[in-house]
Amino acid sequence: MNVEETKERAEPRAFTPKDDLPEEYRKAATRMLEFHANSEIMGAYLERPFIRKAPSLERKMAFSAKTQDEIGHGQMLYRAAESLGIKTREEMLDDLAEGKGKFLNCFHYPMDSYVETPMIAFFVDGAAMRRQATLKQSSWEPYAHAMDKICFEEGMHVKHGESILRELMNGSRKEQQLVQEAFEEWWPRILQFFGPTDDQSTHHDFASAVGLKTASNDELRNSFLNRYMEKAKDYGLEIPDEPRIRDNGDGTYEVVEDDLDWDEFFTVSKNEYEGSIEQINGRKEAQEAVAWVRNMMDSQVTTNDGPKQQAAD
Numbered sequence: 001m002n003v004e005e006t007k008e009r010a011e012p013r014a015f016t017p018k019d020d021l022p023e024e025y026r027k028a029a030t031r032m033l034e035f036h037a038n039s040e041i042m043g044a045y046l047e048r049p050f051i052r053k054a055p056s057l058e059r060k061m062a063f064s065a066k067t068q069d070e071i072g073h074g075q076m077l078y079r080a081a082e083s084l085g086i087k088t089r090e091e092m093l094d095d096l097a098e099g100k101g102k103f104l105n106c107f108h109y110p111m112d113s114y115v116e117t118p119m120i121a122f123f124v125d126g127a128a129m130r131r132q133a134t135l136k137q138s139s140w141e142p143y144a145h146a147m148d149k150i151c152f153e154e155g156m157h158v159k160h161g162e163s164i165l166r167e168l169m170n171g172s173r174k175e176q177q178l179v180q181e182a183f184e185e186w187w188p189r190i191l192q193f194f195g196p197t198d199d200q201s202t203h204h205d206f207a208s209a210v211g212l213k214t215a216s217n218d219e220l221r222n223s224f225l226n227r228y229m230e231k232a233k234d235y236g237l238e239i240p241d242e243p244r245i246r247d248n249g250d251g252t253y254e255v256v257e258d259d260l261d262w263d264e265f266f267t268v269s270k271n272e273y274e275g276s277i278e279q280i281n282g283r284k285e286a287q288e289a290v291a292w293v294r295n296m297m298d299s300q301v302t303t304n305d306g307p308k309q310q311a312a313d
């Protein structure tokens, strides 16, 4: 198939690894999937410390389950990316550890305090749900298929984040104030989660023409705002004055996109933000710490008939 034929045939779940797809499609799909997979992994590393730091056994167990879910999402998406034949999972993981792999802006910032955790688990996962629900309609079938499982689990992550937010906002005045401060710090980043405005998004046109994406960054951002502005207010959070939010008077909202710091966003997206290096090095150290496990499993798969048979199954 050439690019024009691919565009004509693009519909939800239209293409599988058996299809003869143009290089341009396979590269664009790999870029999207690799970015998504890297983001799942890097998000998990931000939340992992709260398996210890969360204040109750119930919360610790929830963070443990969520961290495992996110790592699992990453692995599923690396497999869906690998099936495009451009890069292997190992190459993508190595690129991430070397600082060459790109990932979501929100996961470049440190998250030190428990009061910040709903910013990721409620707002960022809520934003992720907006985007991921549309990716069930992606033309790359392995991507859309992975989204069936991932969206189911993300729904529980949002409930977990919402439960922490509700508890903290019903807590002491000090807790409420700390959550408000965390919200003011994270809110602009969360609005940038969806990426640059449509006119600055370099990859949007092709990805949307071949059905990899089915909604634009601005559509998703607005859809998130329409739902989460009210939720934030219901829990007693005050929406910051900056960036300005336009109230369209019909239950819909839009952010004044010029009020967001796009210079910082593009610095972050090139892994050049001051916090990026720390997050990437954390991942690199973790990868190196368990290299012996991978090496041992690889040697079992290639030298021992028993595990080889199991691995093939």
Ligand SMILES: [Fe+2]
Residues within 6 Å of the ligand: 040, 069, 070, 073, 150, 154
């Ligand atoms: Fe996830």
Ligand SMILES: [Fe+2]
Residues within 6 Å of the ligand: 070, 125, 153, 154, 157
């Ligand atoms: Fe999640």
